[in-house]
Amino acid sequence: MSFISELKKRRTFAIISHPDAGKTTLTEKLLLFGGAIQTAGAVKSNKIKKTATSDFMEIEKQRGISVATSVMTFEYGGRKINILDTPGHKDFAEDTYRTLTAVDSVILVIDCVKGVEEQTERLMEVCRMRDTPVIVFVNKMDREGKDPFDLLDELEQKLSIKVRPITWPVNMGSDFKGVYHLLENRMNYFKVNKTKLEDDVKEIALDSPELDASVGVKDAAQLREDVEMIETIYDDFKEADYLAGSIAPVFFGSAVNSFGIKELLDSFCNISPEPISRNTSVRLVEPTENKFTGFVFKIHANIDPRHRDRIAFLRICSGKFERGKFYKHVRLGKDVRFSNPYMFMADSKNVVDEGFPGDVVGLYDTGNFKIGDTLTEGELMFFTGIPSFSPELFREVINTDPLKSKQLEKGVSQLAEEGVAQLFTMQPGNRKIIGTVGELQFEVIQHRLLHEYGASCRFESKPYSKACWITSKDSEKLNEFMRLKSNFIALDKDDNPVFLAETDWILRMNKENNPEVEFHTTSEFN
Numbered sequence: 306m307s308f309i310s311e312l313k314k315r316r317t318f319a320i321i322s323h324p325d326a327g328k329t330t331l332t333e334k335l336l337l338f339g340g341a342i343q344t345a346g347a348v349k350s351n352k353i354k355k356t357a358t359s360d361f362m363e364i365e366k367q368r369g370i371s372v373a374t375s376v377m378t379f380e381y382g383g384r385k386i387n388i389l390d391t392p393g394h395k396d397f398a399e400d401t402y403r404t405l406t407a408v409d410s411v412i413l414v415i416d417c418v419k420g421v422e423e424q425t426e427r428l429m430e431v432c433r434m435r436d437t438p439v440i441v442f443v444n445k446m447d448r449e450g451k452d453p454f455d456l457l458d459e460l461e462q463k464l465s466i467k468v469r470p471i472t473w474p475v476n477m478g479s480d481f482k483g484v485y486h487l488l489e490n491r492m493n494y495f496k497v498n499k500t501k502l503e504d505d506v507k508e509i510a511l512d513s514p515e516l517d518a519s520v521g522v523k524d525a526a527q528l529r530e531d532v533e534m535i536e537t538i539y540d541d542f543k544e545a546d547y548l549a550g551s552i553a554p555v556f557f558g559s560a561v562n563s564f565g566i567k568e569l570l571d572s573f574c575n576i577s578p579e580p581i582s583r584n585t586s587v588r589l590v591e592p593t594e595n596k597f598t599g600f601v602f603k604i605h606a607n608i609d610p611r612h613r614d615r616i617a618f619l620r621i622c623s624g625k626f627e628r629g630k631f632y633k634h635v636r637l638g639k640d641v642r643f644s645n646p647y648m649f650m651a652d653s654k655n656v657v658d659e660g661f662p663g664d665v666v667g668l669y670d671t672g673n674f675k676i677g678d679t680l681t682e683g684e685l686m687f688f689t690g691i692p693s694f695s696p697e698l699f700r701e702v703i704n705t706d707p708l709k710s711k712q713l714e715k716g717v718s719q720l721a722e723e724g725v726a727q728l729f730t731m732q733p734g735n736r737k738i739i740g741t742v743g744e745l746q747f748e749v750i751q752h753r754l755l756h757e758y759g760a761s762c763r764f765e766s767k768p769y770s771k772a773c774w775i776t777s778k779d780s781e782k783l784n785e786f787m788r789l790k791s792n793f794i795a796l797d798k799d800d801n802p803v804f805l806a807e808t809d810w811i812l813r814m815n816k817e818n819n820p821e822v823e824f825h826t827t828s829e830f831n
């Protein structure tokens with residue numbers, strides 16, 4: 306197959322949702338019907354049920370054995386589909402944000418009973434920043450949920466995106482009859498635990514008496530009324546609007562019953578974007594370029610303390626990646642090559658000889674990679690759009706075993722490179738401040754420092770609430786500000802200066818009093 310056909314086959318996306326909406330179940334069903342797994346239950350939930358480290362470590366152990374769960378690949382409808390897994394727990398939201406930088410589109414799962422939940426809003430903000438195309442799947446229609454029109458309104462209001470239903474539910478809960486495909490005039494009749502996606506799907510005109518006969522006069526009348534309403538309220542669906550990230554098509558179904566998934570998957574194969582172009586510090590890179598480029602968006606540590614190696618996940622952006630070939634590691638300025646790059650199937654990983662744009666390869670790493678690192682065939686540029694966001698909790702690392710200070714230093718910096726948390730260094734004394742979005746991250750860091758590096762530490766709370774990256778056109782002014790506020794200035798992992806603000810009010814006052822200094826809420830700015 307030619308390079309271009311390989312490229313055009315690829316679809317790389319992530320499923321996002323608030324925990325419990327049904328992400329794991331949907332992923333599993335997609336893999337099942339894509340033929341990548343044979344039985345349900347093969348996909349491990351990466352959900353943390355009790356907010357406990359032991360629980361997290363247990364899950365990580367399982368995942369460590371099969372890091373395959375980080376990327377899952379299957380073929381369906383002539384496409385090669387790569388699903389990038391995202392952690393369910395909110396304390397690991399940063400990991401999810403970064404994974405979103407490596408996909409070309411997302412499927413958002415909503416629970417029809419709960420509607421749009423808090424974490425969904427935050428994840429969608431990240432998608433909006435990048436105009437990532439979004440398809441919405443409203444799940445659990447076998448339950449008595451909110452009115453579908455209210456759900457659509459809620460989606461539009463809370464997520465600042467316009468929506469357009471593509472399938473529409475006929476009743477719900479115990480009276481759920483199925484979904485009607487609005488563009489293809491097909492009725493998919495609901496059945497508990499479908500084993501074939503095509504089962505009980507019938508082409509049927511909206512005004513056909515067969516519809517009344519099959520779903521009942523009342524529900525048929527309601528469907529006709531709903532469709533009329535949809536056509537009045539919503540514009541016709543245009544693929545270009547979806548690709549531009551301005552309209553999200555909406556599907557209804559029940560993942561656990563494998564219901565409504567065919568419509569979702571078929572549409573996904575038809576409309577979702579093939580690998581898109583990406584920005585670098587120098588220029589826009591097109592996937593069709595024949596020179597290879599890619600970037601690391603995730604680093605997975607080996608939880609086994611005897612094996613310190615890690616796997617760096619590289620998203621291929623352009624050209625063909627080849628096993629054993631030398632590539633330029635731009636940040637380190639050195640040539641590197643990989644003799645055993647991996648690609649992942651649902652429950653296994655295989656050494657591969659080549660990869661194409663959209664693919665994710667796993668590279669064995671002994672400490673050369675940081676999140677965001679770029680590989681090229683020599684061109685000196687790095688991919689942008691992989692920013693760090695301000696953490697919410699800040700704590701200083703205090704060494705509790707003076708004999709192990711080297712190990713602690715190394716452990717903290719390696720965990721920061723992996724993206725487990727953000728590291729800020731403060732003067733005097735090279736003090737290490739760790740920033741996270743959740744409590745659980747601190748527990749994981751402490752656990753891993755002890756078990757993987759033999760270092761022990763405790764954390765001391767810091768009163769900061771926000772980190773702002775600071776720049777100025779006038780370097781004198783920036784230096785003066787940093788000198789005056791030295792108690793609140795730290796350097797991030799790339800040695801960029803950051804102002805640590807205790808409250809929003811303090812941040813505002815500092816902005817007002819220092820108009821020459823620019824404050825940025827993410828690590829990437831123009």
Ligand code: GDP
Nearest residue numbers: 322324325326327328329330445559560561562
């Ligand atoms: P995640 O946290 O988003 O990955 O959610 P899961 O896929 O683990 O699902 C959470 C719970 O919802 C599980 O108990 C599922 O069995 C259940 N669930 C998933 N899909 C459906 C559905 O369509 N209907 C009902 N009633 N329950 C569902």
